[in-house]
Amino acid sequence: MESRPEKYSLEEVSKHNTPNDCWLVIWGRVYDVSAWVPHHPGGNLIFVRAGKDSSQLFESYHPLYVRKLLGRYCIGEVNEVANDSLQQSTVEYCESGTEPFYLTLKERVEAYFEKHKVNPRVHPNMLPKSILVIAGYMLFFYITFFGLQSFSLSVLSALAMGYFAAQIGLSIQHDANHGAYSNVNWFGYLMSTSLDFLGASSFMWRQQHVVGHHSFTNVDNYDPDIRVKDPDVRRVTSKQPIQKYHSFQHVYLGALYGLLALKGVLLDDFAAYISGSIGPVKIPKMTNLETGVFIGGKILYIMYMFVLPSLFSHHSIFQCAVLYVASQFVCGWTLALLFQVAHVVPEVDFPVVDSSHGRPKVHQGWAAMQVRTTTNFSTNSMLWTHLSGGLNYQIEHHLFPSVCHLHYPSIHPIVKAVCEEFNVPYYSYPSFWAALKAHFLHLKKVGSEHFELRLSG
Structure with a gap:
């Protein structure tokens, strides 16, 4: 027996x-x-x-x-x-592990890579692209604080430094922390710590983004990217509590998004470390290596970003602070806006969890949910693919997070065709600007719903 x-x-x-x-x-x-x-x-x-x-x-x-x-x-x-x-x-999803849509899609995408003898996790252009981006960041850091006598020109350089910092986040650490950078584990891990070089924690990012956001995309109380506390400064779905100030969120969030990088470096990582959680995501105990990278990354960042300029820059400490904040606002705006247009727009779903029978459930398949909660933009533009780190193909990324973003244009037709075959809605904006407009229109609508309902009642 x-x-x-x-x-x-x-x-x-x-x-x-x-x-x-x-x-x-x-x-x-x-x-x-x-x-x-x-x-x-x-x-x-x-x-x-x-x-x-x-x-x-x-x-x-x-x-x-x-x-x-x-x-x-x-x-x-x-x-x-x-x-x-x-x-x-x-959360338990329908047809978990047996979803016909995802099985068919994976078979065809895997067949594409096998036919062309391509490793989906590796792309030959990633290393030169990474060298260019990191070199650009270091060059503009030097120019900003040490290379120019003119403060006005240093401000322009600081803006460029912030943009290249965002590019490290979009094009290097994002792939690396998804395991989509290299077949050599130590090298892939090294590139994932490029985020620590920018002052943020790769460990905390993996917990929030990989564990939280990718597992529970747009699921309220599970996805830390759409809400981490109450009251929250944002309201992105009608199921979330509303505050009076949300009726103005489409105005003030445009400015507050610039604080994303500063908030992550100076506040969020330490708050998560102390509290042991990022919203609904519970933080596991760090390994010795992860602890060393977390602490070492913070020390390295403080030394080169704050100590060196205060000691050796010809700009005053106040001017250095202004240059730093300017760079961080550019970085924050770039990161926030590119991520928000993928998941917080009118066309996407915000799945509701059913806990009426014990274990929480979502009554749709996980892969189909990834498509319904996500949008693309400018999918015919290789320029935007590079500038966004592949986030213009966010649907492909959520379905195949371990695939290097430079492969997304190749698998895009396959994904779109299978979505059509299984009647899974696939939405893509013609341009980034169209997606950005849709994002703020969504914020305005959701932020004003309470008042519209009150008037109609």
């Missing part, structure tokens, strides 16, 4: 949350992948959600053949307990 599979609660699984003791929940089954961690081709991404449900991350990051390898690591199943303290850390 076959023995019954071992049953584990989510609470028991959560205790195995380190690289040396790594359990994952995938489609209701429990896997002990501790022995595989050192050999994982995706490096540390294997334990980015250790001890938790990793179904969506596993499915979106792995080709179909990897499913066949899971069996050797299976140790049991999740025991569904109604009062399990960790039920709210995950």
Whole structure:
């Protein structure tokens, strides 16, 4: 007789949350992948959600053949307990692991890469592009604080420095922290820490973006990118609480988006470290390497960005502060606006979680939900692909986050065709400016809904 599979609660699984003791929940089954961690081709991404449900991350990051390898690591199943303290850390999607739309799409995209003998995680143009971007950032940093006597010209240089900082975030660390940069794990990890070089934490970014945003895109109370606290300065869906000031959010957010980079460097990382969470995302314990990168990155940034200019720049400390803030506003605006036009526009969905039967559920497939919660723009422009780090193909990115962004134009026709075949709505704006206009129109509408309803009542 076959023995019954071992049953584990989510609470028991959560205790195995380190690289040396790594359990994952995938489609209701429990896997002990501790022995595989050192050999994982995706490096540390294997334990980015250790001890938790990793179904969506596993499915979106792995080709179909990897499913066949899971069996050797299976140790049991999740025991569904109604009062399990960790039920709210995950969402169950329809057809999880068997979604016909996603299976068909993955088969065709994988067949494309196999036919053309292309490694989807690597593109030969990424290294020269990275060198150009990092060199540009360092050059304009030097010019801003040390190279020009004219303060006015230094301001212009600071704006360029901020733009290149955003490019590091968009075109280098974004791919690297998704495992979409290199087949050499140490090199991919090194490039992921380019974000730490900019003063922000790559560890915290992975928790917020990879774990939170990609698993639960636009799902209120789960996706930290659309709300992290109440009251929030933004309201992006009619299900969120409304404040009187939200009726002006389409005006003031245009300015506040510029604070994104400053807020991340000077506040958010430390707040997450102290509180142990980023909104609904609980932060796991850092490894020694992650702790060293977190602390070392902050120290390095303080030294070259604040200490060196205060000691050696011919500009006054006040002028250096102005130059720094100017650069950070450009960086913040660039990052915020390019990300917001993908998910906070009128055409996208904001899925609602149904918790009426115990474990939270979303009544649609995860992959189809990625398309419905996301939009593209300027998909016929290679220039925008480079300038946005591939965010103009945000739908392709959410479906295949481990694919280098320079491959998105190639798989775009495949994705669009399969969406049409399965009647999954696929929306793309003709230009960035059209997408940007739609974003602020959405903010205006959602921010004013309460008052419109009150008047009509």
